[in-house]
Amino acid sequence: MKIGTYVVDFNRVDVEAGSVWVDFYVNLESDTNVSLNDIELTNGLISSVSTVRDTPRENEYRIVAVLTAEPDLRHYPFDRHPPSIKLEPEFRNEQEMVFVTDPADNVLDPDADLSGWTFTGTRSAITNNSCVPDEKPFSRAVFSYGISRDAMSTIQKFFLPILLIIVSLSSLMMKVSSRFGLDASMFLAAVFIHWRVNDAIPAITYATFLDLFMIITHGTLVMYLLSSIILQKFTEDQNTARVRQVNYWSLRVIPLVSFGQYFLLFLTLLI
Numbered sequence: 594m595k596i597g598t599y600v601v602d603f604n605r606v607d608v609e610a611g612s613v614w615v616d617f618y619v620n621l622e623s624d625t626n627v628s629l630n631d632i633e634l635t636n637g638l639i640s641s642v643s644t645v646r647d648t649p650r651e652n653e654y655r656i657v658a659v660l661t662a663e664p665d666l667r668h669y670p671f672d673r674h675p676p677s678i679k680l681e682p683e684f685r686n687e688q689e690m691v692f693v694t695d696p697a698d699n700v701l702d703p704d705a706d707l708s709g710w711t712f713t714g715t716r717s718a719i720t721n722n723s724c725v726p727d728e729k730p731f732s733r734a735v736f737s738y739g740i741s742r743d744a745m746s747t748i749q750k751f752f753l754p755i756l757l758i759i760v761s762l763s764s765l766m767m768k769v770s771s772r773f774g775l776d777a778s779m780f781l782a783a784v785f786i787h788w789r790v791n792d793a794i795p796a797i798t799y800a801t802f803l804d805l806f807m808i809i810t811h812g813t814l815v816m817y818l819l820s821s822i823i824l825q826k827f828t829e830d831q832n833t834a835r836v837r838q839v840n841y842w843s844l845r846v847i848p849l850v851s852f853g854q855y856f857l858l859f860l861t862l863l864i
Contacts, residue, residue, distance in 0.1 A: 594623040594690055596632075597698025598678055598736045601655075606740075609795040612637075612661050613676050618645065620698070629654050630677045631690070635733070636679040637661055665810040666794055671714065671862055673741040681722070683731040692719050692732040699736045709746055713739035739765045780814040783807065805858055813851040819849065 599618040606613045615637075621627050626649055629642060637660040646653040658678075666672050682690045699717035716737045721730040787807040794801070800808075820843040827835040 594621060594627055595693055595698070596621055596692050596694055596734050597700075599700045599702070600678075600736075600738060601702050602704060602705045603676065603740075606707060606710060608664050608666070611662075611795075612659050614640075614657070615636050615676065615678065616655075616657050617678065617679075618653060618655050619680070624649065624650070628637075628652055631683060632680050632705075633683045633733065634658055634679065635681055636677060642664070647732055664795075666797055666801050667799060668749045668862060669794060669803055670742055670754070670790075671756070673739060673804060675737040675739050677735055677737040678735060679735050682731055690732060692734045694719060694734055694736075701738055703856065707740060709743050710740045711743055713741050715739070778820060779810070780818055783810050783814055787811075802862070806855070809851065809854045813847065816847045816850070817843075 597620045599620070600752060601616040601618070604614050604616075619629075621629075621632070628647075634656075637658045640657045644652075644653045645655055653661065658664065660676055662674070662676065664672070664674060677814075680692075694717050696715075696717060699715050701712060701715050705712065716739070718735045718737075720733045720735065722733050787810075790803060790807075791801075820839060824836060824839050824843075827839065
């Protein structure tokens with residue numbers, strides 16, 4: 594049986610629930626009588642169905658469904674996801690019903706829009722699967738649609754942490770008393786920003802890209818804070834030689850270590 598899809602639109606992406614609403618057409622062509630009752634959506638729940646064409650050899654339906662998938666957030670907020678429509682025969686194995694398709698049968702409407710996301714491409718594949726050992730495999734059609742987060746929303750998540758680093762870097766040229774209070778405030782602000790941004794994704798057992806980015810940010814701000822504490826002590830002891838020494842190395846070592854770690858972290862996006 595030849596099978597194809599035409600996606601009208603995606604909406605309501607819920608990363609925390611791992612779900613997305615999709616409005617699409619499915620077209621079935623076969624030498625025998627087939628209908629939507631002969632296939633099932635294996636990775637979602639159909640909300641509504643309307644029949645567009647119903648003939649002995651060809652059937653077309655418009656379907657609104659909720660697709661589900663386990664999101665991979667390791668690269669968040671640079672994460673990419675492939676929402677997929679997975680269809681398979683409800684009862685028949687591959688000897689009784691075999692799906693066939695080609696890239697031309699997997700179409701995404703040019704006017705499709707997903708707020709906060711960008712479409713990156715489409716892909717279709719036919720696989721043979723079985724749920725239990727010794728079971729005859731069945732045919733499965735998978736139509737995937739790549740999405741990635743909108744570039745502007747991603748940049749905004751990094752703007753404030755980077756601004757905190759710049760402000761703290763400029764504090765190296767301030768008086769010790771003012772510098773200590775500023776660095777402490779920047780550290781608390783970074784913790785709050787990290788908490789607020791992570792509130793948009795579900796609780797997961799691994800560190801995301803943003804987590805690692807903020808850990809480096811926290812570490813950098815702690816180094817600034819420690820240098821301020823040391824400077825405060827040497828200033829109170831009136832040890833001007835030590836004050837100059839701490840200022841000299843703080844201005845050179847902390848930015849180098851910090852931006853070196855950021856550079857290595859961003860390289861992981863290429864892996």
